[in-house]
Amino acid sequence: MAGAVQPADVVIVGGGIIGCSVALELAERGVRPLVVERDSVGSHASGFAFGELLPWWGRGIPGPLYEFGQRCLAIQLDLQPSLKDRTGIDTGFRLTDALSVVVTQEDHDTLLRRYRWLAERGAPVEWLDGPALRAIEPRLAPGLAEGLHVGHVGVLEAYRYLLAVAQAAERQGAVIRHGSVAGVCLDGDRAVAVRVGDEIVPCGAVVIAAGPWSGDAADWLSIPVPVRPLKGQIVRLQMDGSPLSTYVGWRDYYAITKADGLLWTGSTEEDAGFDDTPTATGRDEILLGLSRVMPEVAGAGIEGHTACLRPLAADGLPIVGRAPNQANVYIATGTGRSGLLLAPGIGRAIADLIVDGSADWDIAPFTPARFR
Numbered sequence: 001m002a003g004a005v006q007p008a009d010v011v012i013v014g015g016g017i018i019g020c021s022v023a024l025e026l027a028e029r030g031v032r033p034l035v036v037e038r039d040s041v042g043s044h045a046s047g048f049a050f051g052e053l054l055p056w057w058g059r060g061i062p063g064p065l066y067e068f069g070q071r072c073l074a075i076q077l078d079l080q081p082s083l084k085d086r087t088g089i090d091t092g093f094r095l096t097d098a099l100s101v102v103v104t105q106e107d108h109d110t111l112l113r114r115y116r117w118l119a120e121r122g123a124p125v126e127w128l129d130g131p132a133l134r135a136i137e138p139r140l141a142p143g144l145a146e147g148l149h150v151g152h153v154g155v156l157e158a159y160r161y162l163l164a165v166a167q168a169a170e171r172q173g174a175v176i177r178h179g180s181v182a183g184v185c186l187d188g189d190r191a192v193a194v195r196v197g198d199e200i201v202p203c204g205a206v207v208i209a210a211g212p213w214s215g216d217a218a219d220w221l222s223i224p225v226p227v228r229p230l231k232g233q234i235v236r237l238q239m240d241g242s243p244l245s246t247y248v249g250w251r252d253y254y255a256i257t258k259a260d261g262l263l264w265t266g267s268t269e270e271d272a273g274f275d276d277t278p279t280a281t282g283r284d285e286i287l288l289g290l291s292r293v294m295p296e297v298a299g300a301g302i303e304g305h306t307a308c309l310r311p312l313a314a315d316g317l318p319i320v321g322r323a324p325n326q327a328n329v330y331i332a333t334g335t336g337r338s339g340l341l342l343a344p345g346i347g348r349a350i351a352d353l354i355v356d357g358s359a360d361w362d363i364a365p366f367t368p369a370r371f372r
């Protein structure tokens, strides 16, 4: 019937890596998901992210994100080749190492604590002196005296990863459509439809995966969804000589040579609201920071400069689970700096909750109910 709106089993608000990963997992379980994306797939952080899958440190580690991140990287090892088989899209996934270097006494204390904590858990870490660091990466500054080396870090191309997940989900039966979700229609403690522009789209369940915009759902559902945008910038450089042999980081700044042959450098953490414009201040902050540990960065040519917005929850942990006051509404956001890494685990956990009523994962620390 012309103009009729088909009901979906599950409507997913947001076509970023989280929404598309939930869609893929649901479609693989025989559920018909409808992803509603108001811009285009990959037009926000999921398409512009740096592309490292690093489960060793960051917000929530030490803490509940350690085990979860490890499990997510393990899934990625199977998922990445299977995406290529299923869609023909090569995400450029590979495993590499990371060096995190010491410049100040404060860095020394932080990294040594991190090293000991990881070593106690059997992580593939080493504490290296300056010559050992430079034997791995000769471009490091001669004055650097110490640093942490960790193995088992994933690298991929973010945009291609998102496209591959979206396409795999579609091939499995998911539908991805354009539209802006303006609200959720509730009947008691159940969602019965979503409002997409002027349309009412009936559904059996709703997943809020709207990245830094997920806070809009607070009004729709009358619960707190405390997520804010945390802006980050990336600068791509043309640097002479051989590619960087590994991922190099100092504090929040990091660099690696990507598949395009450029040195990708990042990143800032800025509270700039929903403004995602790249700025000269952000660019200079990254280049100055990295040139302290890799002086050649200062003379490299700038080939590209982007900015995008991470979804960050009030306590820095992801928000994953059922909404506390609704039987069939789920929230999947707040992934901060690690959304690419965490996406397949979050996708599985939400699909388990929807299909089986419980998840084979410890997602209790991420429950949306913690903000009540």
Ligand SMILES: Cc1cc2nc3c(=O)[nH]c(=O)nc-3n(C[C@H](O)[C@H](O)[C@H](O)COP(=O)(O)OP(=O)(O)OC[C@H]3O[C@@H](n4cnc5c(N)ncnc54)[C@H](O)[C@@H]3O)c2cc1C
Pocket (backbone or CB within 6 Å): 013, 014, 015, 016, 017, 018, 019, 036, 037, 038, 039, 040, 041, 042, 043, 044, 045, 046, 047, 048, 049, 050, 051, 052, 053, 054, 179, 180, 181, 182, 209, 210, 211, 212, 213, 214, 216, 230, 231, 232, 233, 234, 266, 267, 307, 308, 309, 310, 311, 332, 333, 334, 335, 336, 337, 338, 339, 340, 341, 342
């Ligand atoms: C500079 C930078 C570098 C990063 N590097 C890495 C990295 O190397 N590794 C890593 O793991 N993570 C990284 N991240 C983090 C990662 O990008 C994010 O955690 C992840 O992309 C969040 O995915 P998402 O799907 O939740 O959000 P998004 O990608 O923002 O997608 C949300 C989507 O929802 C849509 N939407 C919002 N509201 C509505 C609505 N009402 N109706 C319909 N659609 C709507 C938006 O248009 C958007 O497309 C980086 C982030 C930044 C900023």
